[in-house]
Amino acid sequence: MDREPEKPQDSLFDVAVMAAIPHPLTYRFPPSLSISPGQRVLVPLANRKATGVVLGPTSRLAPGIEVRDALGAIDPEPALSSELVRLGLWISDYYFAPPGEVFRAMLPLRQATRRARHACLTEEGRQKLQELAASLLEESRKSQDAALLAYLDRRPGASLGILQRKFPSAYPRALDQKWVTVEEVKKERTRRQVLAVRLAGPVPEHPPWLTPVAKRIIEALEQQGPAEDHRPLLEAARAQLAHLRKLNQAGLIELREATPALPLEGRRRGGDSALPSGDAEAPQLTPAQATVLSELFPRVDSGEFSVVLLHGVTGSGKTEVYLHLIARCLERGRSALMLVPEIALTPAMQSLFYSRFGEQIALLHSGLTEKERDDAWWRVRRNEAKVVLGTRSAVFAPLANLGAVIVDEEHDSSYKQDETPRYHGRDVAVVRAQFAGAVALLGSATPSLESYWNGREGKYHLVKLEERIGGRKLAAVEVVDMRQEFRETHTQVPLSRKLKAEIEAQIRASAQTMLLLNRRGYSWFLLCRSCGETQRCVNCSVSLTYHRREHRLTCHYCGYSTAVPSLCPACGSEYLHYVGEGTEKIEQKFAELFPGARVARLDRDVARRRGEFLRVLSDFREGKIDILVGTQLIAKGHDFPGVTLVGVVSADIGLGLPDFRAAERTFQLVTQVAGRAGRGDAPGRVLVQTFYPDHYAIRLAAEQNFDGFFSKEMAFRRMMHYPPITALANVVAQHEKLERAAQVAKEMGEFFNRVEGQYPGIKILGPGPAPLAKVERRYRIQYLLKSASRSTLHALLKQLAHHCTQSGLQPREVMIDVDPVTLM
Numbered sequence: 001m002d003r004e005p006e007k008p009q010d011s012l013f014d015v016a017v018m019a020a021i022p023h024p025l026t027y028r029f030p031p032s033l034s035i036s037p038g039q040r041v042l043v044p045l046a047n048r049k050a051t052g053v054v055l056g057p058t059s060r061l062a063p064g065i066e067v068r069d070a071l072g073a074i075d076p077e078p079a080l081s082s083e084l085v086r087l088g089l090w091i092s093d094y095y096f097a098p099p100g101e102v103f104r105a106m107l108p109l110r111q112a113t114r115r116a117r118h119a120c121l122t123e124e125g126r127q128k129l130q131e132l133a134a135s136l137l138e139e140s141r142k143s144q145d146a147a148l149l150a151y152l153d154r155r156p157g158a159s160l161g162i163l164q165r166k167f168p169s170a171y172p173r174a175l176d177q178k179w180v181t182v183e184e185v186k187k188e189r190t191r192r193q194v195l196a197v198r199l200a201g202p203v204p205e206h207p208p209w210l211t212p213v214a215k216r217i218i219e220a221l222e223q224q225g226p227a228e229d230h231r232p233l234l235e236a237a238r239a240q241l242a243h244l245r246k247l248n249q250a251g252l253i254e255l256r257e258a259t260p261a262l263p264l265e266g267r268r269r270g271g272d273s274a275l276p277s278g279d280a281e282a283p284q285l286t287p288a289q290a291t292v293l294s295e296l297f298p299r300v301d302s303g304e305f306s307v308v309l310l311h312g313v314t315g316s317g318k319t320e321v322y323l324h325l326i327a328r329c330l331e332r333g334r335s336a337l338m339l340v341p342e343i344a345l346t347p348a349m350q351s352l353f354y355s356r357f358g359e360q361i362a363l364l365h366s367g368l369t370e371k372e373r374d375d376a377w378w379r380v381r382r383n384e385a386k387v388v389l390g391t392r393s394a395v396f397a398p399l400a401n402l403g404a405v406i407v408d409e410e411h412d413s414s415y416k417q418d419e420t421p422r423y424h425g426r427d428v429a430v431v432r433a434q435f436a437g438a439v440a441l442l443g444s445a446t447p448s449l450e451s452y453w454n455g456r457e458g459k460y461h462l463v464k465l466e467e468r469i470g471g472r473k474l475a476a477v478e479v480v481d482m483r484q485e486f487r488e489t490h491t492q493v494p495l496s497r498k499l500k501a502e503i504e505a506q507i508r509a510s511a512q513t514m515l516l517l518n519r520r521g522y523s524w525f526l527l528c529r530s531c532g533e534t535q536r537c538v539n540c541s542v543s544l545t546y547h548r549r550e551h552r553l554t555c556h557y558c559g560y561s562t563a564v565p566s567l568c569p570a571c572g573s574e575y576l577h578y579v580g581e582g583t584e585k586i587e588q589k590f591a592e593l594f595p596g597a598r599v600a601r602l603d604r605d606v607a608r609r610r611g612e613f614l615r616v617l618s619d620f621r622e623g624k625i626d627i628l629v630g631t632q633l634i635a636k637g638h639d640f641p642g643v644t645l646v647g648v649v650s651a652d653i654g655l656g657l658p659d660f661r662a663a664e665r666t667f668q669l670v671t672q673v674a675g676r677a678g679r680g681d682a683p684g685r686v687l688v689q690t691f692y693p694d695h696y697a698i699r700l701a702a703e704q705n706f707d708g709f710f711s712k713e714m715a716f717r718r719m720m721h722y723p724p725i726t727a728l729a730n731v732v733a734q735h736e737k738l739e740r741a742a743q744v745a746k747e748m749g750e751f752f753n754r755v756e757g758q759y760p761g762i763k764i765l766g767p768g769p770a771p772l773a774k775v776e777r778r779y780r781i782q783y784l785l786k787s788a789s790r791s792t793l794h795a796l797l798k799q800l801a802h803h804c805t806q807s808g809l810q811p812r813e814v815m816i817d818v819d820p821v822t823l824m
């Protein structure tokens with residue numbers, strides 16, 4: 001059954017290696033291996049093994065480039081479709097991210113790794129090998145030393161056990177002579193598959209060349225029928241996997257990846273014991289929803305790309321529009337993708353999706369275990385799940401024949417990834433829809449300025465839902481001027497008399513209240529009243545926040561935490577004072593202020609304890625909690641019909657930040673949290689406490705006047721040359737040593753001076769310290785690049801990236817952030 005050896009015709013392929021390398025590398029693959037774009041492969045990189053994604057055959061090889069042999073394929077079939085390979089290359093180009101790192105982000109698959117010690121050739125070892133190979137003495141050329149070195153040259157990273165067994169005398173000598181180094185490297189393991197096996201057709205007369213093993217396999221299949229799991233079959237036939245593969249190649253049997261019995265991800269993760277079956281009736285559509293859908297359906301049916309922005313006020317039934325659009329895609333035999341900012345925190349959304357689409361759903365988000373994510377991902381890849389609901393990285397879900405990409409709460413900044421590749425999930429969703437010929441539907445009650453601008457300019461098709469469903473009114477919002485409160489009471493307290501009285505009335509009426517304070521922890525920081533020092537993070541230029549539960553000071557940027565000192569570390573004074581209120585303190589204060597009321601808290605600290613988070617959510621929904629205190633997490637898409645009062649304890653925290661999106665964020669947050677009030681039958685009220693009652697972001701959010709805010713904010717962006725009027729990029733030189741960061745910034749500055757003239761209309765601001773001048777031990781020096789023309793900006797950044805590589809700057813020393821959502 002062994003075939004005639006074919007004439008070796010090695011093929012060269014470009015591979016995006018999962019490492020910080022700015023361009024693909026070329027490898028040689030044996031002709032026996034069938035390789036296609038999108039396939040994951042194992043390749044040598046320096047003296048280790050690395051995973052890569054095949055991009056395509058190499059068209060032209062630069063002379064003098066040494067091509068190494070690839071080590072093999074990881075999956076039998078491409079993990080990524082050509083459409084997703086194209087998307088990855090687009091991201092790499094647009095966001096200036098190494099292609100391998102983009103594909104790493106796109107393939108959230110398990111890389112079961114196990115620490116192992118491997119041997120590699122040193123430079124001396126390589127020289128010795130050449131010396132021995134060129135030797136005139138045959139005994140040198142054929143020595144065990146030469147054999148060992150040649151072996152390691154062919155197989156970098158061979159295991160120590162093999163070397164010891166194969167070369168018992170040469171191995172200790174090679175170590176001694178430092179021809180070989182031993183290092184601890186990660187060994188990547190391929191996925192363990194379960195294969196389904198069946199006969200390709202009847203085998204009437206067993207071919208004479210069948211080996212006894214092959215005969216046993218075929219006989220077993222003839223007797224017992226197709227096998228869902230190859231392992232018992234192998235046992236029965238006393239065969240190896242390789243035998244199956246040979247029979248498969250010979251066309252006698254068929255192998256495919258089996259469908260393991262999978263748990264529904266949401267069943268356990270969502271905390272719902274009994275999920276509905278997937279045939280729940282959709283509620284009656286309102287005329288406004290029907291109108292929106294009548295705009296969307298022809299777009300799905302046409303198979304042409306378009307972008308629709310759905311601006312719908314809070315409680316206007318956007319989710320029902322999404323569900324109908326997805327159902328339409330399925331009817332047309334297409335798949336659908338829906339992104340949400342925080343899926344793990346919205347179990348209600350999960351249940352709703354399961355109730356409509358049942359087992360056709362796959363969830364993809366970071367709250368899953370590796371195994372769950374792996375299973376869900378392959379279920380999608382195998383076309384068994386045609387609807388994906390997930391967070392940012394689910395935009396890469398391997399769905400085929402995509403009909404619609406939906407981005408809910410499209411304004412949410414969590415769609416932007418804050419590490420390489422720094423892509424924006426919403427913008428990538430639009431490009432993905434473009435490559436797939438699908439509809440991109442962006443939905444929000446407070447669209448980003450970028451998207452709304454595109455809607456106004458006609459680049460996106462703008463549709464609206466202007467009324468709440470069921471004829472419910474938007475909650476009435478009242479602004480409480482905290483300056484006046486201070487003048488009249490002469491005390492600085494977190495609660496105005498007005499808000500306090502309203503909460504008391506709520507408790508008497510057994511109605512629920514939600515309070516927003518966008519600052520977690522107990523106190524903002526610890527201040528010494530003697531010398532004025534605050535306790536700062538050792539890694540970042542920020543104050544540490546006091547967390548009472550752990551009784552520790554914690555950094556919200558890098559996670560550093562330290563014990564609370566009893567004396568000031570700077571001057572030894574004991575007059576340490578906790579300044580400001582966080583959610584933890586407000587929760588405690590309220591429990592004292594409103595005895596008998598049931599008070600709970602929701603913020604990232606609670607969310608970390610998953611069980612507690614889900615319990616608070618369900619208790620609040622069931623009316624077992626009177627007052628819920630929380631950060632912006634409580635503003636995110638929750639639907640609590642019992643809430644009739646929403647209080648914003650302070651709307652000011654975000655306004656003072658040195659960031660051009662400060663007003664936009666404040667407007668969005670206040671509007672969104674106000675939207676949580678009055679979603680049930682009783683009308684809702686909202687009180688917003690602020691020291692800046694005249695600020696347009698506060699005033700227009702109180703009026704829930706989106707168009708008014710848009711015009712006002714656009715005037716500011718236009719004047720200051722900020723997005724969406726201008727394309728923006730943030731370029732940061734960063735290093736643990738301030739001198740090195742300054743040197744990198746200087747290098748970039750000289751480059752900008754040289755080339756600025758070639759890029760008319762571009763504005764380069766800087767260098768200056770970033771608003772957070774030090775984060776995670778790294779000093780940061782910033783340039784801000786602005787251009788009316790996106791292509792001009794891209795061309796300049798491309799030249800900059802090239803220049804940085806040429807002049808030896810390390811990728812981690814230069815951070816390029818295209819379309820930044822924050823300049824902090």
Ligand SMILES: [Zn+2]
Pocket residue numbers: 528529530531532533568569570571572573
């Ligand atoms: Zn002090």
Ligand SMILES: [Zn+2]
Pocket residue numbers: 537538539540555556557558559560776
């Ligand atoms: Zn820190």
